[in-house]
Amino acid sequence: MSPIRLKFEHISKRFGSTWANSDITLQFEPGTIVGLLGPNGAGKTTLLRQLVGLSRPTSGHIAVNGRTVIAGRRWVKDFIAYLPQHPLALGDLTVEEAIRSSALLRGQTWSHAQIQAQSLLEMLDLSPIRRRQVSQLSGGEHRLVGIASVVVAPTPIIALDEPTNELDPLMRHRIWEVIANLRHPERIILLVSHNMLEAERVLDRVLIMHHGHIRHDSTPLSLRQEAGGFLKVTVCFSGASPELPRVKQELIRLHELHGGHFTWNGLTAQFTAPRGKALNLLALWLADTGLISSVEVNEPTLEDTYLALRQGWLADQSASEEGKLP
Amino acid sequence: MNSSHASLGMMFRVLMRMQLARLRRHWRPYVVVSAVMPAGIVLLLNLTNPAMPEPQRAQIVSGAMLLSQSIASIVMLSQYVAWLKVSRALDHYRVMPISLEVLVIALTTAYSFFAWPGIVLIAFEGRYLDQVPIHFSWLIVPLLLLAGVTMGSLGTIMGLLAPDEGLAGLFGNLVMMGILFLGMVPLNVMGPWAISLWILPSTGALDILRGLMFSQALHPLLRWWLAMGIYAIVGLGMSAYFIKRPS
Numbered sequence: 001m002s003p004i005r006l007k008f009e010h011i012s013k014r015f016g017s018t019w020a021n022s023d024i025t026l027q028f029e030p031g032t033i034v035g036l037l038g039p040n041g042a043g044k045t046t047l048l049r050q051l052v053g054l055s056r057p058t059s060g061h062i063a064v065n066g067r068t069v070i071a072g073r074r075w076v077k078d079f080i081a082y083l084p085q086h087p088l089a090l091g092d093l094t095v096e097e098a099i100r101s102s103a104l105l106r107g108q109t110w111s112h113a114q115i116q117a118q119s120l121l122e123m124l125d126l127s128p129i130r131r132r133q134v135s136q137l138s139g140g141e142h143r144l145v146g147i148a149s150v151v152v153a154p155t156p157i158i159a160l161d162e163p164t165n166e167l168d169p170l171m172r173h174r175i176w177e178v179i180a181n182l183r184h185p186e187r188i189i190l191l192v193s194h195n196m197l198e199a200e201r202v203l204d205r206v207l208i209m210h211h212g213h214i215r216h217d218s219t220p221l222s223l224r225q226e227a228g229g230f231l232k233v234t235v236c237f238s239g240a241s242p243e244l245p246r247v248k249q250e251l252i253r254l255h256e257l258h259g260g261h262f263t264w265n266g267l268t269a270q271f272t273a274p275r276g277k278a279l280n281l282l283a284l285w286l287a288d289t290g291l292i293s294s295v296e297v298n299e300p301t302l303e304d305t306y307l308a309l310r311q312g313w314l315a316d317q318s319a320s321e322e323g324k325l326p
Numbered sequence: 327m328n329s330s331h332a333s334l335g336m337m338f339r340v341l342m343r344m345q346l347a348r349l350r351r352h353w354r355p356y357v358v359v360s361a362v363m364p365a366g367i368v369l370l371l372n373l374t375n376p377a378m379p380e381p382q383r384a385q386i387v388s389g390a391m392l393l394s395q396s397i398a399s400i401v402m403l404s405q406y407v408a409w410l411k412v413s414r415a416l417d418h419y420r421v422m423p424i425s426l427e428v429l430v431i432a433l434t435t436a437y438s439f440f441a442w443p444g445i446v447l448i449a450f451e452g453r454y455l456d457q458v459p460i461h462f463s464w465l466i467v468p469l470l471l472l473a474g475v476t477m478g479s480l481g482t483i484m485g486l487l488a489p490d491e492g493l494a495g496l497f498g499n500l501v502m503m504g505i506l507f508l509g510m511v512p513l514n515v516m517g518p519w520a521i522s523l524w525i526l527p528s529t530g531a532l533d534i535l536r537g538l539m540f541s542q543a544l545h546p547l548l549r550w551w552l553a554m555g556i557y558a559i560v561g562l563g564m565s566a567y568f569i570k571r572p573s
Contacts, residue, residue, distance in 0.1 A: 072570030077423035089415040092347035
């Protein structure tokens with residue numbers, strides 16, 4: 001059997017006068033987990049809805065194994081499972097029934113659906129509430145049932161929109177494990193998430209969207225290297241001192257000089273600093289102040305990289321807007 | 327990696343169970359509401375005019391039965407479908423590997439069942455309160471199912487086209503009023519308005535129901551069975567099309 005192929009060709013979608021996405025061309029390799037990241041309104045959800053046929057592209061097309069995705073076609077639904085952000089139509093069923101019914105509707109036999117449902121109930125800690133009606137669950141529990149109903153019978157393409165929304169840290173951890181376990185040489189997983197710190201653990205490829213365009217497309221590591229070029233520094237000061245405001249002012253000045261991220265919280269400063277000589281000089285200067293309790297220098301996370309990129313885009317945007325002024 | 331899908335039979339069973347599960351928490355609005363108003367009308371007319379002639383009583387009883395069906399299949403189903411659309415829960419059905427025609431059959435059949443307790447109650451009311459000689463025929467069962475599917479298709483389309491649940495309910499009530507008039511008011515009394523009511527799916531159902539319950543004459547009703555069958559097929563197709571239609 002030939003591996004799954006998924007292509008977006010010059011996809012654009014317009015709502016009234018607003019372009020939700022514009023001229024997006026992408027190709028996806030089987031066996032990969034791809035993260036769609038970006039600010040609210042960047043067009044990520046629209047792209048997933050176009051993939052599953054819920055939203056018709058204004059121009060361009062999406063092809064799975066060379067066949068164009070057309071809304072409502074059974075083969076599209078056989079190939080792609082989708083977890084939307086909003087509630088599913090499972091509210092009247094109990095948790096166990098909801099998961100089992102999803103498996104049955106995806107073509108599993110009764111006994112297999114039962115086994116799969118049992119295993120997911122245990123894996124996602126849903127056993128104690130298996131007989132509760134889905135409409136009576138909390139937002140997080142509802143989300144878990146939604147995820148279970150998608151992964152109970154995995155398809156060659158899985159699209160997940162904010163899978164860890166409203167979940168506690170333990171459950172988020174478990175969901176990322178479930179997603180990692182879905183990795184298969186003949187499967188493509190596309191997911192939208194705002195939780196970049198956690199998503200980074202499972203992603204093979206990152207697509208960053210901004211204003212309906214793909215601004216970056218690479219692996220998390222190369223994205224950090226391409227867009228990063230900086231390190232994340234956390235400085236803890238040993239105590240309140242009359243010198244501290246001067247140090248703070250100096251750090252702010254350096255931040256303004258090099259750009260990047262800067263926060264000051266009580267006795268802790270966190271900022272990004274360029275790699276190389278400048279960082280060494282900064283470390284020496286901080287050591288000279290004699291106020292330091294600890295200094296931690298880390299590689300930036302995907303989230304730090306994204307924030308740095310976003311700051312750059314905003315700066316470019318305001319510069320181009322200023323240029324337009326008479 | 328193979329992708330498989332459920333047989334139509336399994337799909338129908340699962341989707342029906344999903345719809346009937348609604349009765350666990352909401353059986354009162356679904357079962358009681360569709361029974362109370364039509365049964366109340368029969369009782370009211372019996373109390374206000376005890377000397378009503380038998381053909382008129384028979385007309386009221388059969389009209390009330392289909393009114394009960396229309397409350398469940400048109401008013402309630404249109405509101406539910408509008409809710410599915412507005413809350414975007416409908417997207418869940420749209421992306422599942424199911425036949426949307428089977429989904430509409432399951433929805434309309436389930437809502438048809440919701441009216442059955444009311445219909446049975448009205449039949450008892452007609453038989454023992456109004457003293458109408460009602461004959462039971464097993465053909466009433468497929469007739470009510472077919473009436474449920476035709477009216478339910480109309481309710482589904484209204485729910486899909488209405489901008490929200492409130493307006494879906496309003497349109498549903500207007501259609502229900504049409505069915506109420508068609509069922510209980512003699513057509514010659516309604517004058518030119520009667521023509522507009524002939525587009526309602528209840529028209530044929532009412533004629534067949536009266537034939538089966540009161541005169542047991544089957545042959546003249548065949549054209550109505552055919553007309554209702556066509557109405558159901560067109561209604562199902564249109565409902566599935568409106569569900570499928572992407573934004």
